[in-house]
Amino acid sequence: MLGCEIFAASLSELYDKLAMYMEYPFVRHALVVGVLIALCSSLLGVTLVLKRFSLIGDGLSHVAFGAMAIAAVLNFTNQMAAVMLLTIISAVLLLRGGQSARIKGDAAVAMISVGSLAFGYMLMNIFSKSANLSGDVCSTLFGSTSILTLSARDVRLSVIFSGAVILVFVLFYNKIFAVTFDEDFAKATGTNAGVCNLLVAVVIAVIIVLAMNLVGSLLISALIIFPALSAMRLFRTFKSVTVCSAVLSVLGALTGMLIAILAGTPVGSTIVTVDAAMFGLCWGIGAVKGVIRL
């Protein structure tokens, strides 16, 4: 009985704490933007995993890191737009080169990603006027609190871009499916696979720049890959996997953010930890389902 009361008391204490945080507009903004970003990032995860492009997120996010450093050094007023432009260009080059390039997919990704990481850090080191350089770098790499410090303009931009990503995905869902499943067939029967791949590249770049705010550049791949892999343990059709991965991603981001706010842990790594735990759970359920079916 006593245990129960203590539990109820601590629960209501938690609730009060949460309610207090919710009073702040920046917390509400963070939750809305976080959920939208999580939703977007999960959509293309299935496609990327299946096309063996799981690490593209990693590569591009390092490019985005480099671009961020450049934008910071040059004192651009609208950093997000500049970063997005550079990342989109790299994404197009990487995904397009995928089939015919001299340097094959994973090597190209590795090259561009470590190159821009090193370049970015060096730029920040040489030109930064900040007193806390390692803090700055750490926050760009791991996200730390940047989702909670978004400016009103960043929030607006994030919402607009997320909306655009979701719209493009829904409109091109059938084409993306056809091209992911069998690019040659799609091309031969008159689908413009080139345009479709270009679109996927642009959308991924947009997602990555958005997601940098949520989890930082080093952890973005997790946001893209984990929900898709979890959903693939549980479901076996493209539509159900896509829907499930979107739901899991939103749940993971929401849970992660709430835990981070209440427990004071870093936002990005908390979300990724929740995603990883969810993957473990889905893997277990999938294994049990498999045994039952056999």
Add this chain to the structure above:
Amino acid sequence: MALLTAENLSLGYESRPVVADLNFTVNKGDYLCVVGENGSGKTTLMKTLLGLRPPLSGRIVPGDGLKPNEIGYLPQQTVVQKDFPASVREIVLSGCQGRCGLRPFYNKEEKRLAEENIAKMGIADLARRSFRDLSGGQQQRVLLARALCATRKLLLLDEPVSGLDPKVTEEMYRLIATLNEDGITIVMISHDIDAALRWATHILHLGNPLFFGSKREYLQSDAGKIFGAGRKEGASC
């Protein structure tokens, strides 16, 4: 008029020709088998016919009102497809994608066409199942149904029976033969010269010597004498 005419076609990679001066025609209702050793350019020819890669020289002329995107294609399966989470219905429906143009979703007629082809391939009971849970033969039927959604005229089949056991192989060949009897022109790449001689009406032999003609002519040709030695027309395997 011929459905497809190849004129002085040269195929190869990076200007190194594998096949040179290839001439052949495919008429409506033909069942053409492309045979030849590994590396003789069979798959390259297929990709060129599909418009996926340009020929080094020469050209392919479609005729008889055949539009370039009206060719159905049964590719060899890729590693990606082996664990792709997609239902049979989703995959067959994706064969209609070429008809959609810029329209984002499938319309009623396309959905009906998909159901029809699923039924025609005898996989109606599998429509909700996941592709990766099916056997090799069932997967080929799904891909064939998808190809039929893209065409009513010409089917290109790339090694349609590779990896199938003898019983399923026989069923697959019979199925393809029924499609041919329904008026669909077939172009098939095959390793299996016995099957080619049994089912095809025409043979294209890539390699040295190059040969194109009807099955009867093939058996009397030099190439046919080497590769089809001891086999009679219509002999079963």
